Amino acid sequence: MTWHGWTGTILRVDLAAGKVTKEELSRTMTRDFIGCRGLNTAYLYSEVGPEIGPFDPENKLIFGAGPLEGTPIGMGRVSILTKHPNRFLGEGGAGGHWAAELKFAGYDVIILENKAASPVWLLIVDDQVELLDAAWLWGKDTKEKHKLIRAKTGISGIHVASIGPAGENLVANAKVQFTLDHSGGKGCGTIMGDKKLAAIAVKGSGIVSLADGTRFLETYRKFRQTFDLKSTKDLFVPSWSFNSANMLLELFNENGWVHAHNGQRGFFEPMLNDVEYLDRYVVRPESSFCCPFPACGRRYEIKEGLFAGTGGDEREVGFAQAAPIVGIASYPHVIKFRDMCNRAGLDEDQAMYSIAWAMECYERGIISRKDTDGLELRFGKADEFLTMTERIIQRKGFGDVLAKGVDEAARLVGRGSERYTLSIKGKEIERMPQRNGYQMALALAVCECGPDHTRWYPPYPPNPKSIPSDMELPFDPYSAFQTRSVEDKGRLVKWLYDSRAIVESLPSCVYMIRGLLGIDMSLWLDLYNSCTGEEGDVQEFLKIGTRIVNLERAYIVREGFRREHDTLPRRMLEDPIVEHGIPPIGENLSVMLDQYYEIRGWDQKTAIPKEETLRNLGLQIVADDLKQRGLLA
Amino acid sequence: MDSDSKVFVVSSDLCSGCRNCEIWCGFITGKRRGFAPDAGHIHLHSDMEGKLNIPELDCSGICERNEVGEPICVEMCPTGCLIFTNREDFERKRTSWEKARRVQPVFKLIVPWKYPYPWRELRKEEL
Ligand code: SF4
Ligand code: SF4
Numbered sequence: 068m069t070w071h072g073w074t075g076t077i078l079r080v081d082l083a084a085g086k087v088t089k090e091e092l093s094r095t096m097t098r099d100f101i102g103c104r105g106l107n108t109a110y111l112y113s114e115v116g117p118e119i120g121p122f123d124p125e126n127k128l129i130f131g132a133g134p135l136e137g138t139p140i141g142m143g144r145v146s147i148l149t150k151h152p153n154r155f156l157g158e159g160g161a162g163g164h165w166a167a168e169l170k171f172a173g174y175d176v177i178i179l180e181n182k183a184a185s186p187v188w189l190l191i192v193d194d195q196v197e198l199l200d201a202a203w204l205w206g207k208d209t210k211e212k213h214k215l216i217r218a219k220t221g222i223s224g225i226h227v228a229s230i231g232p233a234g235e236n237l238v239a240n241a242k243v244q245f246t247l248d249h250s251g252g253k254g255c256g257t258i259m260g261d262k263k264l265a266a267i268a269v270k271g272s273g274i275v276s277l278a279d280g281t282r283f284l285e286t287y288r289k290f291r292q293t294f295d296l297k298s299t300k301d302l303f304v305p306s307w308s309f310n311s312a313n314m315l316l317e318l319f320n321e322n323g324w325v326h327a328h329n330g331q332r333g334f335f336e337p338m339l340n341d342v343e344y345l346d347r348y349v350v351r352p353e354s355s356f357c358c359p360f361p362a363c364g365r366r367y368e369i370k371e372g373l374f375a376g377t378g379g380d381e382r383e384v385g386f387a388q389a390a391p392i393v394g395i396a397s398y399p400h401v402i403k404f405r406d407m408c409n410r411a412g413l414d415e416d417q418a419m420y421s422i423a424w425a426m427e428c429y430e431r432g433i434i435s436r437k438d439t440d441g442l443e444l445r446f447g448k449a450d451e452f453l454t455m456t457e458r459i460i461q462r463k464g465f466g467d468v469l470a471k472g473v474d475e476a477a478r479l480v481g482r483g484s485e486r487y488t489l490s491i492k493g494k495e496i497e498r499m500p501q502r503n504g505y506q507m508a509l510a511l512a513v514c515e516c517g518p519d520h521t522r523w524y525p526p527y528p529p530n531p532k533s534i535p536s537d538m539e540l541p542f543d544p545y546s547a548f549q550t551r552s553v554e555d556k557g558r559l560v561k562w563l564y565d566s567r568a569i570v571e572s573l574p575s576c577v578y579m580i581r582g583l584l585g586i587d588m589s590l591w592l593d594l595y596n597s598c599t600g601e602e603g604d605v606q607e608f609l610k611i612g613t614r615i616v617n618l619e620r621a622y623i624v625r626e627g628f629r630r631e632h633d634t635l636p637r638r639m640l641e642d643p644i645v646e647h648g649i650p651p652i653g654e655n656l657s658v659m660l661d662q663y664y665e666i667r668g669w670d671q672k673t674a675i676p677k678e679e680t681l682r683n684l685g686l687q688i689v690a691d692d693l694k695q696r697g698l699l700a
Numbered sequence: 701m702d703s704d705s706k707v708f709v710v711s712s713d714l715c716s717g718c719r720n721c722e723i724w725c726g727f728i729t730g731k732r733r734g735f736a737p738d739a740g741h742i743h744l745h746s747d748m749e750g751k752l753n754i755p756e757l758d759c760s761g762i763c764e765r766n767e768v769g770e771p772i773c774v775e776m777c778p779t780g781c782l783i784f785t786n787r788e789d790f791e792r793k794r795t796s797w798e799k800a801r802r803v804q805p806v807f808k809l810i811v812p813w814k815y816p817y818p819w820r821e822l823r824k825e826e827l
Contacts, residue, residue: 138723138735139724139776164719171737213748224746247717247749247750272736272737274736274739275736276734277735280731281732291776345805350808351808352779356719357719358718359720361779361810362806379750380750
């Protein structure tokens with residue numbers, strides 16, 4: 068069979084038996100789920116049922132690249148999927164170049180099964196695929212691992228996905244770390260550590276074939292035009308082009324969007340300054356594969372003073388947005404923190420929000436020095452913050468408690484500390500505003516893989532001038548983006564989820580959804596069709612997105628997740644942001660959930676997709692599965 | 701401007717390592733059949749640690765041009781690191797960039813010939 072876009076080959080690796088097999092991709096599956104995130108979910112759904120526990124050998128770890136990966140639309144995005152230690156979908160994306168190399172080597176997906184008896188690593192150079200002993204890599208941090216692999220293979224352009232000590236030590240939400248500080252897949256690093264897989268190194272020299280190259284180029288030029296500074300209709304494009312997420316700082320403070328002191332406050336006085344960051348620490352641009360933004364990714368370095376020599380590459384980081392959570396206003400400390408997380412493969416959000424929770428408990432007298440091994444864990448204590456981070460990675464003392472994730476830590480500590488955890492479905496939240504951005508609150512609550520902004524980002528309204536008069540939007544662009552009203556939020560969030568599911572399955576980076584690209588799917592469709600030779604229309608295309616989200620929901624339903632799990636931290640539901648006079652969300656969440664389930668065709672009481680909904684999406688087989696398990700009437 | 705005297709100039713301190721040039725050159729050289737990093741005349745050399753990116757060219761600008769006369773590698777380069785021009789023009793550009801950098805640190809990341817100063821006109825004494 069001729070494949071355009073897809074390579075048509077998947078790699079199945081049995082880590083216990085040390086066996087690698089190549090399988091042909093199924094055309095029906097790619098039509099239904101495209102690739103990357105969508106296709107991964109389809110594999111996980113059919114191969115890892117609820118009877119399999121996250122740490123059972125039968126749990127799988129899947130790395131997927133989609134049809135447009137390896138083309139300049141792919142941006143190097145990979146989607147990693149496993150059953151998360153908390154049993155929801157452990158899905159995460161990462162950029163970089165790794166996935167593009169996987170395509171050039173000739174593979175769309177890697178499925179890793181079972182557990183190795185001792186540490187192994189996987190080497191893929193075009194046709195040559197080998198599972199090798201990794202005793203010499205185990206215990207090293209991710210940057211060392213990458214360096215050692217480059218030296219050992221002698222291939223300078225080889226890209227590596229690896230885990231660090233956090234994954235090896237089974238810290239709850241450990242991530243997978245790629246070359247040049249790209250990372251993703253909270254919880255995937257944990258399962259990778261459990262399977263004793265140290266790294267996957269890839270280099271390819273083949274071709275990603277196009278069905279119609281000329282049409283692809285024409286469409287791509289239109290795509291690039293949407294980011295053209297002279298013609299863009301999207302306010303975020305210029306600032307994002309130059310200054311990435313750091314440009315949001317003042318806006319965040321003004322609007323109470325920061326979770327200062329574990330979300331107790333919406334304003335942080337000694338807020339770090341983005342101009343200082345650019346001036347002192349940024350060196351030059353450094354981006355993912357074929358990223359069209361000149362400076363979304365940047366290289367930073369501390370040249371002198373505290374932590375001199377520490378450096379790395381960042382994208383959406385927003386160092387300064389993160390610092391208020393633990394009350395820190397020192398660039399060297401947050402840069403050092405970032406570097407520690409990258410080397411260890413530790414999820415920043417887990418570290419940040421679990422330490423912030425401990426700080427709040429400390430200040431409230433719930434825990435004391437006795438619990439924290441002598442550390443005075445108060446907000447603003449920057450050195451203590453770093454020490455605690457290191458103890459999480461090494462699972463030492465109180466660090467071992469936090470390494471289990473903030474919910475489990477609160478359960479162990481007890482004494483009312485559960486009230487102050489900022490987590491959803493047992494996973495620490497991200498820095499996304501909730502009390503003053505109801506679209507984000509709802510989107511985070513219903514997410515199938517714990518709180519994850521990439522599944523619905525960006526959540527801001529399109530410039531009204533950029534909406535063509537003949538375009539019918541599935542939501543009202545004026546009311547849907549009113550930040551503190553429930554109006555139209557269900558329809559908006561459904562649209563955000565469905566459209567982003569497609570973009571993440573092509574794949575491309577969700578930050579590309581700017582201007583018209585956020586509301587008009589036809590350009591994405593054109594790119595998809597000219598690359599793969601498919602001929603579907605926009606309606607069909609959007610249906611794929613809806614299908615993917617429904618399959619993901621069916622997956623977590625099978626694992627026991629219901630409406631009551633689609634919720635927010637109590638801080639967001641019950642506490643106001645005092646300085647800004649912003650009330651808690653309260654009952655509004657429930658109203659928005661009702662809207663969302665209704666428009667989705669899911670049962671409002673349970674959040675289980677109705678049979679009819681699944682059938683209309685071509686997921687009868689999933690409906691039958693749920694019925695057999697007594698989950699559907 | 702005499703197009704024959706045009707050469708490629710690379711400001712490697714601006715190269716983001718994105719490989720747009722490499723990938724698109726392979727696309728054109730390979731007759732638009734697809735994307736193959738090894739197929740073209742330009743290759744990114746990177747230390748893979750974020751400290752060094754250099755696009756290495758083995759080409760004098762032979763392929764098709766877009767409507768403004770750029771080869772595709774230059775057209776698709778998002779940072780303005782790779783340009784195709786004559787020496788004099790490049791010197792001029794480089795000097796204006798140095799100046800812009802002194803006024804606004806954002807010009808560590810972008811260049812004025814690709815992204816004109818977006819916030820205000822430069823004052824006379826700054827030029
Ligand atoms: S001018 Fe054309 S052939 Fe030469 S490097 Fe650039 S894209 Fe390739
Ligand atoms: S397109 Fe420009 S920035 Fe990207 S690798 Fe090539 S020269 Fe560097």
